[in-house]
Amino acid sequence: MGKAWLPFASYNLWSQFAPPVGQERWYCDMKRGYAKVRKREPEVTAILAEDTQPQRVGLLAQRGVYEFHADAQRLANDDGLAQVSQILRLEQESHGVKERLNQILSKYCENPILLGKRIFSLSRGDEGVPEPIRIRCGNYAFHLFAAIDCIFLEPDGTLHILDFKTGRSDFDERQAFVYLLAASYLYPQRRAIASFYNLELCKWSEPITATASQLNAVRIELMRLAQRHEWEKKQYRKNPVDFERIFPPNPGFQCKHCQFNRICQFSTREIS
Template identity: 55%
Template sequence: MEKICNFASYNLLSLFSPPLGQEYWHCDMKRGFIKARKRDLQVKALLEQDSIPQAIGLLAQQGVYEFHHDPLMLYRKDAVEKISDILNLSQVSDIVQKRVIKVLEKYQEYPILFDKKIIQLNRGDEGFPKPILINYDNYKFNLYAAIDCIFQESDGRIHILDFKTGQSDFDRRQAYIYLLAAQYLYPNHQAIASFYNLETGVLSQVITATPNQLKAMLKQLIKLSKKHQSQLKYYWKNKQNFNKIFSPNPGLPCRYCPFNSICEFSTIEVSA
């Protein structure tokens, strides 16, 4: 079987180009740490540590999964307590525990997937999704689409639902990538997508895409995939040029960067 190294995903897109309005916080060096230096011991150790937002997002999604893994869980008076035990919430920080418990309470009160014909519901810790091999204009690449939930509407349409936490705005580009993936996963079905914030209870509008919009997204992903692979190859031969290949953006973005303790451009002083 031919090994395909070229790839694209929403994660790669967001590392290249932040959502609208978040440009100030973008630092391309973060992509360099994550994608080019991920095997460095210090970088690997930092990547294995979940930030507070990451921990909340993962545990919240796992909680939704547990509500539907047992069909009777939604009806149990002690469901939040039971799922908290399953998720070992007593072992996480106080802030993470409190916010996840609120998510569980809100979800049991307003279970958005109740009575839905669920096709796929992920816990969020399954690892990389199975890649979708795309061959377009003589360029082959793997598309990775980490989809949280897929259910089928009564009219037969495939509905892709992505869970969010925190205060981040929904990024329409992510929905387009999911809809592009749906073309290959469910070629005989019309697909729609939406976002749901498990903390705020905000549901996005239903998002659709025309063939031209999906083609434009496909071309953008191919462009990014080619550029990313080119930069990786150049870095592996010229590791001394790391900061020239992946440009830093020192300043306030350093405050929330997981690599500020090892980045020579960080403006944040890290205590020993």
């Protein structure tokens, strides 16, 4: 039998409720409504099945790192870069994606940050939805979803959770806290730290740690988000005509880059 249904929370949901500092102009409740509440409607499902260029770059970059370490010889051989490019079938990607991936893979070959590390787990990036972690907060229970890119072991046995980034966005410490909370349930006997590494900028964040009180605050915040999200879903299902009231739009320049702009009546696609 499958796991019993529970409300859910994740870093992705958190970021859709409140964007990272500096990205407020991209925030739109209606986008969350389409992605999280109306995702089974045919038009929305079709859009969600299409990777945006940033999503495609991130997915292939993660897969590239995985393939470099799936065969230790690939980082040692002169044709290792070509092998990984062939595995990823980069020749079938758009020019923009192919160009960025070639740069990312070349930079990783020059500075393979996981080489010599004791890799505990390394995701391909295409495994799908991770197993939920059941979290209880008081009398409320919810599922936490946390797709972790990589965990390696520090010399003292500490779990180092590493999240790979692409693009130019700043690191969001909230994501690290969510992963550290997940680790406290998955590996309760192990100390854990977290960090980010941008594969395009070759930039590594400072290591991030969390105290028990900080993790409890994150747990409470995620519970609050799970509750609010479920309430909003129920409100929409009772009154679908209230979609724009429950999930208010934020039209503006950012509509040009929103994947839902072709079905959103509030989209300002004509802004130049």
